[in-house]
Amino acid sequence: MDDINLLNFFLSDFINPKKRVFTGYLILSILLASLWLLLIKQQTLKSTFRKIFDKKILWSGSAKADYKLFLINRVFTFFISPLLISQVAISTALYLFLHSVDFFNQNLFSDTPLSIIxxxxxxxxxxxxxxxxxxxHRWMHKIPILWAIHKVHHSAKTMTPITVYRVHPLEGVLFSLRSVFAQGAVIPTFLFFFGGAVDLYTIVGVNILVFFFHATGSNLRHSHIDISYWKWLEHILISPSQHQVHHSIAEKHYDKNFGAALAVWDWIFGSLHLSENKGDVVFGLDTYESGKEGKIQDLYLEPLFEIARIIKIFSTKIAFRIFNRLSLIKDLFSFQIKKNKS
Amino acid sequence: MIIKKLKTTTAIVAIALSGTIALSDGYGPFPVTLQGYSGDKTNTVSYSGQIARHVLEQSLKKLAGKGNGGGNAADLEAQMLSYFNGSDEDLPIIAPKSKDGFKIKQTSLHQISKGKNISGKFYDGAMTAWPGNMSGKDVAYNMIAMAAKSNKGFDADTGYDWAQLISKYTMGAMAYNQAVDNYLDEKLSAEKKPNDKPYKDGVHYTGKEHSWDEAFGYWGAAAHQHGFKPNKVYEIAKMKNQGAADKNGDGMVDLKSEYVFGPTYYAAAFDRSGTKSTNYTSTIFDAFLDGRKLITAAAGNALTDSERSQLKAYAATIEENWEKVLAEAVFKYAGSVYKDINKMKDLSGDDLNKAYRAYSKHWGELKGFAMAMQSGKSNLGATATKMNELMGFGPVTLNNSYVTGMDLNGNFVMDRKRSWSDYQLHMLKIQQMMVDTFSVKARVNDGLNDLQALTDKLDSASSAETD
Structure with a gap:
C-alpha cells in the first residue's frame, strides 16, 4: 500500500458524503455553530471563534483518545466487515420468502405513481x-453486557464530531448488523410490492433525509455547542443539546434521548428529555465508572473483562439454581425412599 | 528432371504458402502434416459433417412448427425423422435459408456432406429431466412425435413449445455431448486416434487433427471470426451482416466455414448483453485455435505427454466455458419466465393468450438448455436433481396445472397445481443456483438485479454510525 492509498484508507470518510464527518457537513456545522453563538447567544466574533475551536476540548485527553480510536477502528472494520452477513444475502432471502407466501401479491402497488413510490x-x-x-441504542444502555461495550462511547469527557467513532469494535459490529437487517428488510419488501421502479431521492448520492440530518448539524450532537430547538420540534427531532443531555453524568439524565434523528421514538416510549440550557452539561460516566477515558488499552479490553465478569456471575447464578433444583429432587427421592421403607 | 524440379518448387511454394496461412488467425487452413502422404491435398481442416448436423438441427426446428393440429401428423413426423435419422436422398435445407441481404451458398444437405444424421450422434444416457423414464434419444423421438401432432409446434394445454425444446435440447445432446464427451475426451488419449496415423485409412489428416476439427465443428463458429466483437458474431448468426460473414468475398455465405451456428451464437449473445463482463466467444475460439496449432506443430508425430496435457488443458477450457454458456442460457430463460409471469398476472383474454405463448416459448428454451446441460460429459448429480425439481416437467399453465409425469400410454399427466408466484420463486432459485454452481457472470434477465443495485446504492456500511 503506498502513501496515498494509506491516507485514503484512514481518511476516506472525510470525503464521503454518506458519512457524518464528510468535510462539507463539518463546514456547515461550524457555520451553524457560529450563527448560533453570534445571533442567539449574542457572543462576540472572537469568543465565538474561541468557543468553537476550544483547544482544551479539541486536544483534551478524551479527544485524543477519540482520534486514536478513529484510526485503530478503521483497521478493525477492514478485517471484520467482510465476515458479517451481507445485505444482499438478507435481501435475497426475504425476497424469496415473499414469493413463497401465496397470500402476498407481487407488484400489488406497482401502478402507484413513480414519484410516490x-x-x-x-x-x-x-x-x-x-x-x-x-x-x-436503548438495548445498549439497558442490557448489562451491551452497556459494558457502549460505555466506551460514554466515557468521553469532552465531545468533538470524531467522538462518533469512539466506540468499541463490537459495537461497530452490532450497528453494522442493525443496518444490514433494517435495509435488508425494506429493500426487498418494496421491490416485491412496488416493482422495479423503486428508487431513492438522493442529494450527492445520499438519501435526501440523511443528507438533511447531516447538513443541519448532526456533527454538533457530539460537541459542546448546545443548540436547542423549540419545544414542539424537540418532540419530533433530537436537537444537539438533547443528545448532549444523553451524554450527561447527571442522574436525572440517565437513559434519556436514545433517538438518532427522530425524537418521536423517545416521546412514544417515555425516554424523551427536552433540552434545558441551564449551563454546561458535564459529559462522561459517573465517578464510579470513569477514569478509563484516556487509556486506549483499557477502552478496548475493559469491556471484554466486564463481559466476562457478567457472564461469570450469571453462570454462577444459573449453576446455583440448577444445583438447588437437583438437591430438591434428591430430597424428594430420599423422602420417597424413606416413605417406602417405613 | 525439369518436371521433378518444378514439383519440388511447387511443393516448397505450397508449404510456404500454407505455412503463412496457417499462421493466420482463422481456424484453418492448416497444412498436411501426415507423414508419408503423397496426395495433392493442402488443407487438413475438415468438419463438414458437423456443419451438416447443425443444418439438420435448424431444419428440424423449423419443421417442428409446421403441424396443423393432427391432420399432417404422420407425414410431418416422417419428414422430421428423415432429418433426425438422416436420409439417403438429398434433403433440402429448410434453415438457414437465403434472405434479402444474406445469400447462403448451399441449398441442400449433400452440398455440405452426405450420409449425416443427428440420431447417430445423440446423447443416449438417462434423461430424468423429461417424464417417462426414457433415454436421451427416446426423449427426442417423443418430442418429434408430439411436435408432429401439435398445432404449429405448440401445445397450449401443457405449455410445450416443441421447436424450442427440440432445438435447444439437440444443441446439447448432439453438439455439446459429442464435443466434450467424445472428441475432447477419449479421443485425446494417447491410444485413440494417434497423431502419427491418418484418422482413418485413405484420409490426409491425422487422428488428432481430425478429432480436434470435429469438436470445433460442433462448436459452430465461423472459421474466420477470430478477433470479431461478440456483436459481429451475433449478427452473422442472425443473418444481419453478410459483409462480416463472407470471408472470401464471393457474395455468398458458405455454411461450411463462414456461418455461425447455435452454440457459438449463444456464447456471443451472452458476451454482448447482461453485465457484458464475459468473453466466452473468444475464450473458446482461441482454445480451439491454439489446440489446433499445437497439433499442427507436432508435424505428424505422435503427441508427447506434455503436448497432450497441454491439449487437454485447452479442452478443459472449452468444456468449462461451454458449460457456462449453457448455464447462462438457463439463467437467462429462468429470468424470462419470471418476467413473463409478472406480465401475465395483469392480463386477460387475447393479451393473456399472447403472453402465455411467449412464456411457453421461453420455458421451452429454459427446459431445452437445462436438458442440454445434463447431456454433457459430467453427471451434474444433485445439481441436476434440484434443477429438475425446481423447473418441473412442464411450465405452470393458465389453469395452474402442470405436467407431473407420463402415463403408460405416453400421455402427459397434469394432476397437480402450483401458483404462479410459487413458480416464480423457483425461477429465482434456479438463477441463484446457476450463480452458485456455475458462477455465471453475464446474468441476462437477472431477477435479483434490482436488489443488488439498490443495495449497492445504499452502501450499508454508511449507516454503521452510532450515537
Missing part, C-alpha cells in the same frame, strides 16, 4: 433505519 421508499428507509437505531 420513490418518496415512500425514501421515507420508509429513513424511518425504519432511525427506529432500529433507537431500539438498538
Amino acid at each position: 420513490v418518496a415512500l421508499f425514501t421515507v420508509s428507509l429513513f424511518v425504519v433505519d432511525d427506529f432500529t437505531k433507537y431500539v438498538v
Whole structure:
C-alpha cells in the first residue's frame, strides 16, 4: 500500500458524503455553530471563534483518545466487515420468502405513481433505519453486557464530531448488523410490492433525509455547542443539546434521548428529555465508572473483562439454581425412599 | 528432371504458402502434416459433417412448427425423422435459408456432406429431466412425435413449445455431448486416434487433427471470426451482416466455414448483453485455435505427454466455458419466465393468450438448455436433481396445472397445481443456483438485479454510525 492509498484508507470518510464527518457537513456545522453563538447567544466574533475551536476540548485527553480510536477502528472494520452477513444475502432471502407466501401479491402497488413510490421508499428507509437505531441504542444502555461495550462511547469527557467513532469494535459490529437487517428488510419488501421502479431521492448520492440530518448539524450532537430547538420540534427531532443531555453524568439524565434523528421514538416510549440550557452539561460516566477515558488499552479490553465478569456471575447464578433444583429432587427421592421403607 | 524440379518448387511454394496461412488467425487452413502422404491435398481442416448436423438441427426446428393440429401428423413426423435419422436422398435445407441481404451458398444437405444424421450422434444416457423414464434419444423421438401432432409446434394445454425444446435440447445432446464427451475426451488419449496415423485409412489428416476439427465443428463458429466483437458474431448468426460473414468475398455465405451456428451464437449473445463482463466467444475460439496449432506443430508425430496435457488443458477450457454458456442460457430463460409471469398476472383474454405463448416459448428454451446441460460429459448429480425439481416437467399453465409425469400410454399427466408466484420463486432459485454452481457472470434477465443495485446504492456500511 503506498502513501496515498494509506491516507485514503484512514481518511476516506472525510470525503464521503454518506458519512457524518464528510468535510462539507463539518463546514456547515461550524457555520451553524457560529450563527448560533453570534445571533442567539449574542457572543462576540472572537469568543465565538474561541468557543468553537476550544483547544482544551479539541486536544483534551478524551479527544485524543477519540482520534486514536478513529484510526485503530478503521483497521478493525477492514478485517471484520467482510465476515458479517451481507445485505444482499438478507435481501435475497426475504425476497424469496415473499414469493413463497401465496397470500402476498407481487407488484400489488406497482401502478402507484413513480414519484410516490420513490418518496415512500425514501421515507420508509429513513424511518425504519432511525427506529432500529433507537431500539438498538436503548438495548445498549439497558442490557448489562451491551452497556459494558457502549460505555466506551460514554466515557468521553469532552465531545468533538470524531467522538462518533469512539466506540468499541463490537459495537461497530452490532450497528453494522442493525443496518444490514433494517435495509435488508425494506429493500426487498418494496421491490416485491412496488416493482422495479423503486428508487431513492438522493442529494450527492445520499438519501435526501440523511443528507438533511447531516447538513443541519448532526456533527454538533457530539460537541459542546448546545443548540436547542423549540419545544414542539424537540418532540419530533433530537436537537444537539438533547443528545448532549444523553451524554450527561447527571442522574436525572440517565437513559434519556436514545433517538438518532427522530425524537418521536423517545416521546412514544417515555425516554424523551427536552433540552434545558441551564449551563454546561458535564459529559462522561459517573465517578464510579470513569477514569478509563484516556487509556486506549483499557477502552478496548475493559469491556471484554466486564463481559466476562457478567457472564461469570450469571453462570454462577444459573449453576446455583440448577444445583438447588437437583438437591430438591434428591430430597424428594430420599423422602420417597424413606416413605417406602417405613 | 525439369518436371521433378518444378514439383519440388511447387511443393516448397505450397508449404510456404500454407505455412503463412496457417499462421493466420482463422481456424484453418492448416497444412498436411501426415507423414508419408503423397496426395495433392493442402488443407487438413475438415468438419463438414458437423456443419451438416447443425443444418439438420435448424431444419428440424423449423419443421417442428409446421403441424396443423393432427391432420399432417404422420407425414410431418416422417419428414422430421428423415432429418433426425438422416436420409439417403438429398434433403433440402429448410434453415438457414437465403434472405434479402444474406445469400447462403448451399441449398441442400449433400452440398455440405452426405450420409449425416443427428440420431447417430445423440446423447443416449438417462434423461430424468423429461417424464417417462426414457433415454436421451427416446426423449427426442417423443418430442418429434408430439411436435408432429401439435398445432404449429405448440401445445397450449401443457405449455410445450416443441421447436424450442427440440432445438435447444439437440444443441446439447448432439453438439455439446459429442464435443466434450467424445472428441475432447477419449479421443485425446494417447491410444485413440494417434497423431502419427491418418484418422482413418485413405484420409490426409491425422487422428488428432481430425478429432480436434470435429469438436470445433460442433462448436459452430465461423472459421474466420477470430478477433470479431461478440456483436459481429451475433449478427452473422442472425443473418444481419453478410459483409462480416463472407470471408472470401464471393457474395455468398458458405455454411461450411463462414456461418455461425447455435452454440457459438449463444456464447456471443451472452458476451454482448447482461453485465457484458464475459468473453466466452473468444475464450473458446482461441482454445480451439491454439489446440489446433499445437497439433499442427507436432508435424505428424505422435503427441508427447506434455503436448497432450497441454491439449487437454485447452479442452478443459472449452468444456468449462461451454458449460457456462449453457448455464447462462438457463439463467437467462429462468429470468424470462419470471418476467413473463409478472406480465401475465395483469392480463386477460387475447393479451393473456399472447403472453402465455411467449412464456411457453421461453420455458421451452429454459427446459431445452437445462436438458442440454445434463447431456454433457459430467453427471451434474444433485445439481441436476434440484434443477429438475425446481423447473418441473412442464411450465405452470393458465389453469395452474402442470405436467407431473407420463402415463403408460405416453400421455402427459397434469394432476397437480402450483401458483404462479410459487413458480416464480423457483425461477429465482434456479438463477441463484446457476450463480452458485456455475458462477455465471453475464446474468441476462437477472431477477435479483434490482436488489443488488439498490443495495449497492445504499452502501450499508454508511449507516454503521452510532450515537
